[in-house]
Amino acid sequence: QQDGGRLDLIVQPEPPSLMLGLVQNAPTQMVAGQIYEGLLRYNTDLEPQPSLAKEWSISEDGMTYTFILNEGVSWHDGEPFSSEDVIFSTKFLQDNHARFRGAFSHVESVEAPDANTIVIHMKEPYGPFINAFEAGSMPIVPKHIYEGTDYATNEMNATPIGTGPYEFVEWEKGSYIHLTKNEDYYIDGLPHIDDLYYRVVPDAASRAVAFETGEVDVLPGGAVENWDVARLTEMDNVCSSSKGWEFFAPHAWMWLNNREGPTADKRFRQAVMFAMDREFVKDVVWNGFGTVPTGPVSSKTNFYTDDVPQYPYDPEKAKELLDEMGYDGTPVRLLPLPYGETWQRWAEAVKQNLGEVGIEVEIDSADVAGWNEKTANWDYDMAFTYLYQYGDPALGVARNYVESQIQKGSPWNNVEGYVNPEMDKLWEQAAVEPDNEKRQELYTEIQQQIVEDVPVAWLLEIEFPTIYRCNVKNLITTGIGLNDGLRDAWIEE
């Protein structure tokens, strides 16, 4: 192991803010994950690891969670960190963090018996709860800075203060964000690297050039288009890894509007599944990265099963189904995800596939805001999306298929409008079931039924390879990869 050096990474797009408690965008998480910390981290098998909490325990009945905090931790401005900050953070995040709010709805109360202990009392057992403590899900924010202020306009948002291994130095808007080593980090010897530069390069091709010319050492997943990945990894001293996304397990699918139009017909939806050459897309558009999913749950997420109905590429079958339902050739609109060329090509490929079985597709276009607006207001026939699973079907999957999550105005729920009261009961049961084996049974049943119904067309378990110079060591050690991995990374000279 060696200390020192500087690491240049790409961050794309430029984060709106680095105050992780207020903003949880992917780029914010990636940068601010070095500044802020959660109580726990998760390894690539999604097992909890110490972070701000050095020890933790869950009572037998699953109703009480106790965390023992590290001692001698201080904020970047020198103020000491204590359990008070954790208590404050739970309040802070209740106001500002939707996902946290969801997980904490199962919590009865939180208390801090002493400066280093936190005890959480649950309303009911909630299996996935232990998966909700990493920096992105529950960043701990400094009480001494935020208490009693208007959080959104607090001037310190511009210069975030955390407990993490790196401190904020400077943000040249449109250009780069500079973090530097936290010399007083509570784990001796960490971190190893002196300076981190997160570079903002808006154009994907330029990002590839940046890596090629050696200006940048690390390309996080998705920073360059997939076509460039192979070329870049063939260069000397370049390594790549698909690890570091286990916690998120990004799962891509196409929402099919279950409410109206041809997509309201199950046979049509099944036909769509058969008509799509998903392997082709994986190989051509995604350059072989990723896995064709079998259903709503990612193979990386807990409680996955492949014992479900299969939908291989079979245009003839698709045509049969369409004939059977008497599809009249009404054109359908397809809303692609405005996240770059890969997604655009993907939509084009789907359009072409569906066209071949007689479904006329018109690609709608919209930028991010337009996409949000249309999906959130159900103004679509088919729409691309991908969502994180957060390690547990109860956290990241259920929200997309239960009736209680049909809420106009947000694109992160049951946007397709799938209603199946029986399923809803099973989902509910599975979430609060303390026994993992029983949970598996319940989730298997759920997956089988849902795959039969095809409420959405699952496309791909996305894999975002991280590309980096081979002399950067220990870069990816956790289930959220680069988002908190730089604590342990070091550079070999």
Added chain:
Amino acid sequence: MAIAGAILSRLLKAAITLLAIAILNFFLVHAAPGDPAAVLAGEAGAADEQMIADLRAQFGLDQPFYVQLARYVGNIVTLDLGYSFRQGQPVLELILERLPATLILTLTAFWISLVAGVALGVAASARVGKFTDTLITGTALLFYATPLYWAALMAVLVFSVQLGWLPGFGYETVGSGFGGLARALDILKHLILPALTLGLFFMAVYMRMTRASMLEVAQQDFVKTARAKGLNPATIRRRHILRNALLPVVTLAGLQAGQLVGGAVLTETVFAWPGIGRLMFESLAARDYNTILGVFLVSAAMVIVFNILTDLVYRLIDPRIGHKA
């Protein structure tokens, strides 16, 4: 005194124009689907209604439209461009941070294109119909027809990737610790490719215009007078033809210099140049209303500033302006 008066009246008109532009833009921008709260929530990958409602309230989007408009106009009148909730910073500050980069880029491109364009135009007109002329006009036409972004891509490919001579993107070497002259040189190096690609098109424009204008002025009577005096051709070209031929070029240049500020979006995007064009484009995608409006206003103000500067230059060159009642 007359000049001061004229400028004052221009400024007054400009202020009204700007206010009108601000209002028009306000309508335009708000007509776009989606809003910043939804985008911000959307990027978080998870959001509930409460979060979006909170954000809307925080951004003032829960107010009726006319209240928002009135508040915005009120701010503009007091020269307050508002606050970017997305970026957590006053818009003016945000723009001022980015403006220098844009100005450096566009002004460099502007001067390169103007000086080179005029020089080539003069050279071509001096040898009209000959090979040099054909060569220059042909090349200019080619530049004129080449899409800017394509030229940029090709330039990066050749000079940055293949030859490795120049940095392919960015404003300066990040974290180099350069100061003073070293930093200036560093920025200069980064500036070359974007400024050149941005300048090529305009160079072609100025070249064509200068050439045409030179040829036209050369036909005028006073040139014959100059020749009748026995002046040599070089002097005639410089003193009599060029100065007169520059007048339309100056007009055009002034018009374009202003437009350049807001028009460098493509170059800034391809070269990762941290200017306001890109800020505008990114803010647009994020529906960061105040920032887009701010950038628009500032770019429009730049157009006006450059127009006024052009007028002043014009007055310097052409004594007739300002005297003519």
Added chain:
Amino acid sequence: MTLWKRFLTNRGALLGLAILIAVIAVALLAPVLYPRGPWAMVQRPFLVPFSTDGLPLGTDTLGRDVLAGLVYGARVSLLVGLVSTLMALLIGVPLGALAGFYGKWVDEGAMRFTEFFQTIPNFALAIVLVAILEPTLTSITIAIAIVSWPPVARLVRAEVMSVTKREYVDAARLAGLSNLSILVRQVLPNTVSPIIVMASLMVATAILLESSLSFLGLGDPNIMSWGFQIGAARTVIRSAWWLSFFPGVAIVLTVLALNLIGEGLNDALNPHLSRKGRS
């Protein structure tokens, strides 16, 4: 028809005309040449040009025929160029004509309005308009028209002003013709030449503008255009240069052709004008 003859003696203009006719022909024949359309995935992706029979320019990221894309792209470019220019003329000509003909407050008002649009940086405005209207062929065309009419209005105004001063316009007034018929029948026809020259150049600019918007991802996703091809290929420019190279060349050639034609027209018209003014 001396104009036409003079135009035909201009070698550059002839070349431009030849190229343009070729592009138009190709655009018209697109459905005949490629009945499956430009989106069909016909072969393996990333086939190098001139390596495969029937696919002279190779294939793109999804295995689509690059040449088919070019051929269909010609339709879009020409369509957007022509229609947006036409629309810009429809806005600019009447406005400029009224301003130049009536003068006084009509002029003042129209010119303030024009100036207003000229004060807004026009590429930025086009971007915002397309983003707001959402990118479709129609919205793109409209946006381009909206940002390109002001110079037309100014040109027409100046021309109309100068023609209106000619004595035959006074004569028409004395003949008791109405203002409108004087403007339409006496004045406007005599301003046509410079407008045609400008229009030919505007078509070129519109094609560039469309391709720029497309490059920024603000193109109509259902339509294969040259700008779209370049924008889509930008990310693979290192491994598949031909994907952005050929559409780039297509744009350059077409725009070049239009410029050559414009200049040819200009040259053909100008000696006429200047000689008349002189003798």
Added chain:
Amino acid sequence: MSVLKISDLSIALPKGADRDHAVSQCSYEIGAGEILCVVGESGSGKSMTANALMGLLPEGVRVDHGTAEFGGKDILRVSEAEQRALRGDRIAMIFQEPMTALNPLMRIGDQIAEVYEAHGRHRPAERREKALELIREVQLPDPEKIIRAYPFQLSGGQRQRAMIAMALALEPELLIADEPTTALDVTTQAQILKLILDLREKHGMAVMFITHDFGVVAEIADRVIVMRYGEIVERGTATEVLENPQHDYTRRLLDAIPTGMVPQSVEVAKAPALEIRHLKKTYNTGGGLFREARAVRAIDDVSLTISRGEVLGLVGESGSGKSTLGRAVVRLVTPDSGSVMVGGTDMAALNDRELRAARHKVQMVFQDPYASLNPRHRVMRALTDGPIAKGVPKAQARDRARELMETVGLGADAVDRFPHEFSGGQRQRIGIARALAMDPELIIADEAVSALDVSIQAQVLDLLRDLRQRFDLSILFITHDLRVAAQLCDRIAVMQRGKLVEIGPVSEVFLNPQHDYTRTLLDAVPGGGWGQAAE
């Protein structure tokens, strides 16, 4: 002893020009201190000769043949550098258009001093002094100020003086003046001619003076050359040529010149066709928010009457308001106050619609035969648009158009041609036919013959005279050329700075002018010779 000896000069025109040679086989000389006038109609090759001597031939035009000996050398054959050394130094030239012959962006003083610079004379500091001297010599007012002025701040006459100053800078042996007074009005013209005569006296230089105006010839020429189609048709001393022309062409030219003989006015005392009462028009220019407005009183309380069948001449120098008055009568300009009664209607008070209906009563013949016909419309359309708008049936209007074309001597078949297929004089006839087509009670002719060559001018004047007889027309004839006025008009009105200073029968005004200004005008007419009543 001759300064310049031209032998057998031919100048070839490029292919496609209207003839092969602009000038062919001309030989003549100019003696020291002599003024040689070169006269001839437009296109006869006068300017080309001058340009050839200066080495300033336009592209494509070249000397084909012949020599021009000057200071012992053939200046048509010397190198460009030698030519340059001669230009401005030993041969100088002034041009017709004073408005455009000076660089608009350079101070007058600098433009004069530049001549010294071009020939490497004097130190820079002295050049200014010299320029000042020259400005004084050409009698420009306020020399200290003029030297710092820009051309746009000078009037046409002043600019022409500045041009002359430049030409005189190095005391050339030969001064070539290409129609230097044609663009100026009479009074200014007279001053410039006098200046040239004075300077010739003082410096003893030879002058080659190009003009088409025999009045000017009579005023200054020692010897005269008459050119036609590039050839010399007549030469001799001024008196010889003017009084005893040999060649037919010269005679025709001279005959065409308005004689200066004042006709006895005919008695016209019928009903008035036009009555102008207290007409006023002020132009306000350049009034901006912060700029001072300037008011020009173009018509300042003018009243006059024209009887039926009468021709009233309106004269006055440039800018005196003649055109404005004419245009106010036809309501192309709306007067501020006063009335314009035509056949019982007050033209000044009509609204737009009434006006369109009343328009036909007064028609106009315009100055520029090239700009007054729509180049895109056939003659037929030019002649029928008005009548049809007035309500005349189409077929009838067409018949009438053919008839009118016969009347003006162009032939009925010409109606199907486009204007550019006619010569300037013919176009002017079409303009007249167009006016007649409306059956007007009054015709305003604003400088209707000024743009025409003398011989053609005479034809058009004849036509007008004839028509007036035939249709009993009333005409307001606006001109700055008193000779022309004297030829056609019954009465003369003189305007100065918007005011009517004198009005009366031709003979009275010319022979016995009452107003000072009228007298100045009459004195300024080149060639003089007034005061003879026609017998």
